[in-house]
Amino acid sequence: MQISLRKKIYIHFCVFMAVNGLIWFLSYYGDYELNQKLQIIDKKNDLLSTVLEARRYEKNFFLDGDRAHLKQAIAYVDAIEYKLRHIINAHGKYTLTRDFNPKLADIRAYDHALQQLLATTDAGVRTGKAPEESVAVHKKISEMGHRITEDFDQLVRQERLHVRRLIGRSRFGFFSSMGALLLLSVLTTLFLIFNVTGPLKSIEDAIHKIAKGDYTSIPTVKAGYEFESLVSSLNEMINELNRRGEHLVQMEKLASLGTLTSGVAHELNNPLNNISTSLQILMEELEDADLTFKREMLAEAGQQVDRARDIVRALLEFARQSAFSRKPVYIRTLVDKTIGLIRSEIPGNISLSVGVPEKTEACVDPARIQQVLINLMMNGIHAMTDSGGVLDIRCHMCEAENALCLQIQDRGVGIPEENRSRIFDPFFTTKGVGKGSGLGLSVSHGIIEQHGGRIEVDSVPGRGTTFNIYLPCQEDK
Numbered sequence: 129m130q131i132s133l134r135k136k137i138y139i140h141f142c143v144f145m146a147v148n149g150l151i152w153f154l155s156y157y158g159d160y161e162l163n164q165k166l167q168i169i170d171k172k173n174d175l176l177s178t179v180l181e182a183r184r185y186e187k188n189f190f191l192d193g194d195r196a197h198l199k200q201a202i203a204y205v206d207a208i209e210y211k212l213r214h215i216i217n218a219h220g221k222y223t224l225t226r227d228f229n230p231k232l233a234d235i236r237a238y239d240h241a242l243q244q245l246l247a248t249t250d251a252g253v254r255t256g257k258a259p260e261e262s263v264a265v266h267k268k269i270s271e272m273g274h275r276i277t278e279d280f281d282q283l284v285r286q287e288r289l290h291v292r293r294l295i296g297r298s299r300f301g302f303f304s305s306m307g308a309l310l311l312l313s314v315l316t317t318l319f320l321i322f323n324v325t326g327p328l329k330s331i332e333d334a335i336h337k338i339a340k341g342d343y344t345s346i347p348t349v350k351a352g353y354e355f356e357s358l359v360s361s362l363n364e365m366i367n368e369l370n371r372r373g374e375h376l377v378q379m380e381k382l383a384s385l386g387t388l389t390s391g392v393a394h395e396l397n398n399p400l401n402n403i404s405t406s407l408q409i410l411m412e413e414l415e416d417a418d419l420t421f422k423r424e425m426l427a428e429a430g431q432q433v434d435r436a437r438d439i440v441r442a443l444l445e446f447a448r449q450s451a452f453s454r455k456p457v458y459i460r461t462l463v464d465k466t467i468g469l470i471r472s473e474i475p476g477n478i479s480l481s482v483g484v485p486e487k488t489e490a491c492v493d494p495a496r497i498q499q500v501l502i503n504l505m506m507n508g509i510h511a512m513t514d515s516g517g518v519l520d521i522r523c524h525m526c527e528a529e530n531a532l533c534l535q536i537q538d539r540g541v542g543i544p545e546e547n548r549s550r551i552f553d554p555f556f557t558t559k560g561v562g563k564g565s566g567l568g569l570s571v572s573h574g575i576i577e578q579h580g581g582r583i584e585v586d587s588v589p590g591r592g593t594t595f596n597i598y599l600p601c602q603e604d605k
Contacts, residue, residue, distance in 0.1 A: 134354065140319055147312055151305040158298045165294060168219045169287045175211045176280045178204055183273045186242070190266050198246050205239040208276075225283060234279070238272045245269065327355045331362065338366065399432035406432070438468075452578060454491045459523050459534065460484040462494055466501040470509070477516030478509055484523040490532050490599050496575045503568040504536045504595050511540025511593065526598065531581065534597040542589035551585065 182204035189197040209232065216228050225231075245265050334346040345363045348356065406429040410422060463484050474480065508519045517539030526533045543551060552573040576583050580600045587593040 136319075136323060140316065144312060144316065147308060151308065154301060155305065158294070158301060162291065162294050162298060164219055165287060165291045168215065168223055169284065169291060171211065171215050171219075172280065172284045172287060175208060175215070176277075176284055178208050178211060179273075179277050179280050182208065183277060186269060186273055190270075193249075195246065195249055198242065198249065202239065202242045202246065205235060205242060209235050209239070223287075225286075231276075231279060234272065234276050238269070238276055241265070241269050241272060331355075331358065334362065338369070399436040402432040403429045403436075452493055452496065454493055454579070456489050456491050457494045457497075458486070459488045459490055459532070460486050462498055463501065463521055463523075466498050466505065470502060470505055473506065474509060474519075475513060475516070478512050479518050481518050481520045484521060484534075488523050488532070490601070492579055492599060493575075496578070500572040500575050500597065501536075503572045504597075507568065508536060508538030508540060508593070511538050511542075515540065517592070525601075529598060530601050531598040532601060534599065535594060536597075537592060537594040539592040542591055542593055543585070543587040544589055548585065548587060552583070 182201045185197045185201035185204065188194065189201065212228060212231060212235065215223065248265070331346065334344075337344065345366055346359050348359060406425045410425045410429075413421065413425075460482075463482060467480060467482070505519065505521075512519070520535070520537040522535040522537070524533055524535075525531075551569050553570060573583055576597055576599070581598045584596045584598070585593065586596070
């Protein structure tokens, strides 16, 4: 099942938020547990201090026999039991020792022993006799107090050790969470690169190619339904542009054919007249035995047939509608064929100057480049119809750009500055109604861009116009 990009982003966002939430919860819980432990340590320290105070007063009693010291020791033991119960009630589930009943039993026994000692001491005071069991009681109470002191000191040490472990675990958790967030950020970045940025860059590159005249279909992008739909729509647009571009090229070609028809008819009329004359002479001399003369007449007729065939073939090649296809072509041959098609359109006051090397080769679509040449040459001829002049056709290598430069220059009226930026716009023309479609230069511009080249124009009003066509020396792969 194909998952849309929107769902992928939602899922990724939910995972990101879930991981963040888990990290936040674990961090909060660790901080809360550590805070509880610190409170427990403070209270157990206070509890241990109370135990030590009770022991101090107990020892003072045994040293000086002051009953006030014994009462103070009993008061501290009562405080020990109270504080221990408070710890159990407030922080019972966070303490390392969960069962405090033995500790409470020891405290009660210690308290009971002190109470008995106080009662015995009070009785002795009343009778004026020293208690006989005071030494044994002293030893027993000291042992009980020492055991209680050791027990609570051990509890405090254990809690401190556990806090250090918690701090280490918290530090490890911090770095682990940072690593997890870093990993998740890297995965998010890769996800965006492969599912958003990459496909958008591919589409952007394809659109730049379209802007440059390369109407190649965009490869399918496997990054979700949205991008696939977008690429499909763009490919439909490209196919429609290709169809309309071909239609415009064919329209302009038909328009050029309409212009050339009368001239081609005149060009065909000459060989046909020559054929007719040769045949009439041959018919008149049919009974003549001079076979050499007859052969010459037939050879002349054959040459004229070949001439007429070449004219018709050139016209058919130009008119033929075909898909864009490049092949190595000699530019001079292409220029000569083009001149042959338009020769009858050249007035007597205009001459041609061709400076194209014989072996200059380029990988182009010959029919389309010929259409460009016809458009530019006819524009130059029309610009010089009244004033006359020379139409220069030159070709040279442009080493700096690794391109072939084909130059067509006229000595006509030139192009006004305000029109120069619009001459390649579709349907823009300065000719009168019915004398131009306004598609010639636009179609020519599109054809050259389709070849990966460009057209530049340089014009001075009143002195003429130069069109420079730059074609790449090698075919684009």
